[in-house]
Amino acid sequence: xxxxxxxxxxxxxxxxxxxxxxxxxxxxxxxxxxxxxxxxxxxxxxxxxxxxxxxxxxxxxxxxxxxxxxxxxxxxxxxxxxxxxxxxxxxxxxxxxxxxxxxxxxxxxxxxxxxxxxxxxxxxxxxxxxxxxxxxxxxxxxxxxxxxxxxxxxxxxxxxx
Amino acid sequence: xxxxxxxxxxxxxxxxxxxxxxxxxxxxxxxxxxxxxxxxxxxxxxxxxxxxxxxxxxxxxxxxxxxxxxxxxxxxxxxxxxxxxxxxxxxxxxxxxxxxxxxxxxxxxxxxxxxxxxxxxxxxxxxxxxxxxxxxxxxxxxxxxxxxxxxxxxxxxxxxxxxxxxxxxxxxxxxxxxxxxxxxxxxxxxxxxxxxxxxxxxxxxxxxxxxxxxxxxxxxxxxxxxxxxxxxxxxxxxxxxxxxxxxxxxxxxxxxxxxxxxxxxxxxxxxxxxxxxxxxxxxxxxxxxxxxxxxxxxxxxxxxxxxxxxxxxxxxxxxxxxxxxxxxxxxxxxxxxxxxxxxxxxxxxxxxxxxxxxxxxxxxxxxxxxxxxxxxxxxxxxxxxxxxxxxxxxxxxxxxxxxxxxxxxxxxxxxxxxxxxxxxxxxxxxxxxxxxxxxx
Numbered sequence: 232x233x234x235x236x237x238x239x240x241x242x243x244x245x246x247x248x249x250x251x252x253x254x255x256x257x258x259x260x261x262x263x264x265x266x267x268x269x270x271x272x273x274x275x276x277x278x279x280x281x282x283x284x285x286x287x288x289x290x291x292x293x294x295x296x297x298x299x300x301x302x303x304x305x306x307x308x309x310x311x312x313x314x315x316x317x318x319x320x321x322x323x324x325x326x327x328x329x330x331x332x333x334x335x336x337x338x339x340x341x342x343x344x345x346x347x348x349x350x351x352x353x354x355x356x357x358x359x360x361x362x363x364x365x366x367x368x369x370x371x372x373x374x375x376x377x378x379x380x381x382x383x384x385x386x387x388x389x390x391x392x
Numbered sequence: 393x394x395x396x397x398x399x400x401x402x403x404x405x406x407x408x409x410x411x412x413x414x415x416x417x418x419x420x421x422x423x424x425x426x427x428x429x430x431x432x433x434x435x436x437x438x439x440x441x442x443x444x445x446x447x448x449x450x451x452x453x454x455x456x457x458x459x460x461x462x463x464x465x466x467x468x469x470x471x472x473x474x475x476x477x478x479x480x481x482x483x484x485x486x487x488x489x490x491x492x493x494x495x496x497x498x499x500x501x502x503x504x505x506x507x508x509x510x511x512x513x514x515x516x517x518x519x520x521x522x523x524x525x526x527x528x529x530x531x532x533x534x535x536x537x538x539x540x541x542x543x544x545x546x547x548x549x550x551x552x553x554x555x556x557x558x559x560x561x562x563x564x565x566x567x568x569x570x571x572x573x574x575x576x577x578x579x580x581x582x583x584x585x586x587x588x589x590x591x592x593x594x595x596x597x598x599x600x601x602x603x604x605x606x607x608x609x610x611x612x613x614x615x616x617x618x619x620x621x622x623x624x625x626x627x628x629x630x631x632x633x634x635x636x637x638x639x640x641x642x643x644x645x646x647x648x649x650x651x652x653x654x655x656x657x658x659x660x661x662x663x664x665x666x667x668x669x670x671x672x673x674x675x676x677x678x679x680x681x682x683x684x685x686x687x688x689x690x691x692x693x694x695x696x697x698x699x700x701x702x703x704x705x706x707x708x709x710x711x712x713x714x715x716x717x718x719x720x721x722x723x724x725x726x727x728x729x730x731x732x733x734x735x736x737x738x739x740x741x742x743x744x745x746x747x748x749x750x751x752x753x754x755x756x757x758x759x760x761x762x763x764x765x766x767x768x769x770x771x772x773x774x775x776x777x778x779x780x781x782x783x784x785x786x787x788x789x790x791x792x793x794x795x796x797x798x799x800x801x802x803x804x805x806x807x808x809x810x811x812x813x814x815x816x817x818x819x820x821x822x823x824x825x826x827x828x829x830x831x832x
Contacts, residue, residue: 272756274597274598274599274600276502276597276598276600277597277598280597282595282596282597282598283596283597283747284596284597284598284599284732284747284750284754285597285747285750285751286599286754286755286756287751287756288747288748288750288751289680289751290682290748291679291680291682292679293678293679293680294679294680294682294683296679296680297630297678297679297680297683298751298758300629300630300676300679301626301629301630301758304625304629304676305625305626305628305629305630305758306625306626306758306761306762307623307625307762307765307766308761308762308765309765309768346772382598382599382600383600383601383602383727384599384600384601384602384755384756385601385602386601386602386603386604386755386764386765386768387601387755387756387761387762387764387765388755388756388761389756389761
C-alpha cells in the first residue's frame with residue numbers, strides 16, 4: 232500500500248472511530264480494536280513521570296465491551312454528548328504491517344442534564360498514540376494510548392475518548 | 393449571602409458560639425446538618441483560618457515522593473499553597489509557598505529536585521529548610537540603594553509548618569497546640585495505617601478531578617458505607633459483588649474507617665434479590681473477568697476506607713491502594729488528588745493487578761465514578777435552600793463503633809467534630825427548640 236492510500240485508510244478509520252463515539256453508538260466501539268488489544272487512557276502527569284496508573288484500561292475486546300455494558304446498565308452520570316476534533320494525524324512508524332500513528336484530539340462535552348442542558352465545555356485534550364494493523368484488509372487498533380493533557384478530569388470520565 | 397450571624401443573634405439554622413457546651417445541651421446536632429455548611433462563603437473563609445490553620449494535621453504527601461535530598465513537591469493546605477522538601481541532611485520541611493519579600497510563589501513546579509528555591513520575581517534565594525540565603529543588590533549599586541545595614545537574612549525566612557510523619561505519610565500543621573500526630577490520629581487509625589503501610593511503598597501514579605461541590609459533601613461520601621453498593625452498581629450488575637454488607641465502622645472522633653469483609657457470592661445474590669435493589673441482574677456477565685483478578689492481602693478485608701480529618705482518605709479496594717486528598721478550591725468546588733501506590737516488593741503479577749484494577753477506581757472508575765456525580769447533585773440541590781437540613785439517622789443517632797455498614801455513625805462523628813472545631817451551634821438540641829439554633 233502506498234503512503235497516500237495508507238493515509239486515506241487511517242484517516243477513514245479515525246473518522247469512523249470518532250463518529251461512533253460522538254453519535255453514541257458505543258456498542259460498536261469495541262469492534263474498532265483487535266481481539267487482543269491495548270486501550271489505555273493515561274493522564275499526561277503519569278505518562279511523563281513514567282508511572283503506569285491509567286484512567287481507563289482494557290487489554291481485550293471483551294473488557295472494552297464490559298465497559299460499555301457498565302456504561303449502559305450500571306454507571307450513574309450526567310447525560311452528555313461528545314464532539315471530537317482530531318487533527319495533525321501523522322504516521323510515525325511502520326513495522327511488520329503495524330503502523331504507528333499520532334494524532335491530536337480535543338473533545339468538547341455538552342451536558343444534557345436539567346442543571347446544565349446545552350452547556351458545552353472543552354472536556355479533554357491530548358494525543359492519540361495508535362498502533363494500527365490490517366485484519367482481512369480492514370484496519371483496526373491494536374493499541375490506542377490516549378495521553379490526556381487534561382490530567383484534571385472535569386467531574387468524571389465515563390464515555391471513552 | 394448575608395454576614396455570618398454573631399453570637400446571640402436570633403437566626404435560623406446555624407450560630408457561632410464560643411463555648412463548646414451550652415446549657416448542658418450538645419452544641420451540634422449531628423443528625424440534622426444545615427445545608428448552609430456547603431454554601432456559605434463566609435463559613436468557607438473561616439474554615440481556612442479556624443480549621444486548616446487551626447489544630448489539625450493536614451496530609452501533605454508520601455515520603456516515597458521525596459526519596460532524595462533536594463526532592464520537593466508542591467501542594468495545598470486548605471487553599472494555602474505550600475511545598476514540602478527533603479533537605480541535604482535528609483530532613484523534611486513544609487513551607488508556605490510565598491516569598492517573604494513581596495509574596496510571589498517561590499516553588500513553581502508540582503515536583504522536582506533542586507538545591508535551593510529561587511523566587512523568580514527578584515531572585516531571593518532560599519535553602520530547602522526555608523532560610524533566606526541571599527538577596528540581589530543587598531547593598532545597592534555603587535553605594536546607592538539596597539537595604540539598610542540592619543537588614544538580617546534570618547528575619548525573612550519562608551513561613552514554616554510543623555511537620556510529622558507516620559508510617560511514611562507526611563503531615564503538616566500551622567498549630568502549636570495540636571496534639572502530637574499519633575494522638576491526633578487515634579489508636580484505631582494508627583493500627584490501620586500500620587496494616588496498610590506495613591512495608592515501603594512506591595508511587596504508581598496520580599489522578600486529579602475537579603468536582604463542583606463543597607469539599608465536605610465529599611467528606612461525607614467517604615464516611616458513608618450506605619451508598620457503596622447502591623450508588624455504585626457495577627458489581628451488582630455483573631453479579632460480581634464480593635464485598636458484603638458484612639463489616640463495620642470504627643469511629644474515633646472525626647476520624648473513622650470503614651471495613652467491608654469478604655462474603656460468599658450466594659449470600660450477596662440473596663441480599664440483592666430479597667431487597668430488590670435496582671438493576672441487580674443475574675443475566676449480565678463480564679466478558680473478561682480478568683479485570684477483577686485479585687490476590688488477598690489484608691486478611692478478610694476487601695475494602696477499607698479510612699478518613700483522617702480534615703481532608704485525607706486512605707483507600708484499599710481489593711488490591712488498589714491510594715491516598716486521596718481533598719483540596720478545597722472555593723466554597724462550591726474542590727480538587728480530588730489521588731496518589732496510587734503499591735509496595736516496593738510487589739511481584740510483577742501483583743503490580744499488574746493493581747494497575748488493571750485501577751479501572752475500578754478514580755475519575756473513570758467503574759465502581760467509583762458516580763461519587764463526583766453524587767456530590768454535584770447534592771451541591772446543586774442545596775444551593776438555594778441553605779437552611780434546610782440533611783437527615784442522618786441511619787444506624788441511630790449516636791457516634792460510636794458499629795458492626796454494620798448500614799449506618800451513618802461516621803458522618804455524625806465528622807459533623808460533631810467539625811461543628812465544635814468551628815465553634816458552631818445548630819439543631820434542635822442546641823437550645824431545646826425545634827428548628828432554630830441560638831447562642832445564650
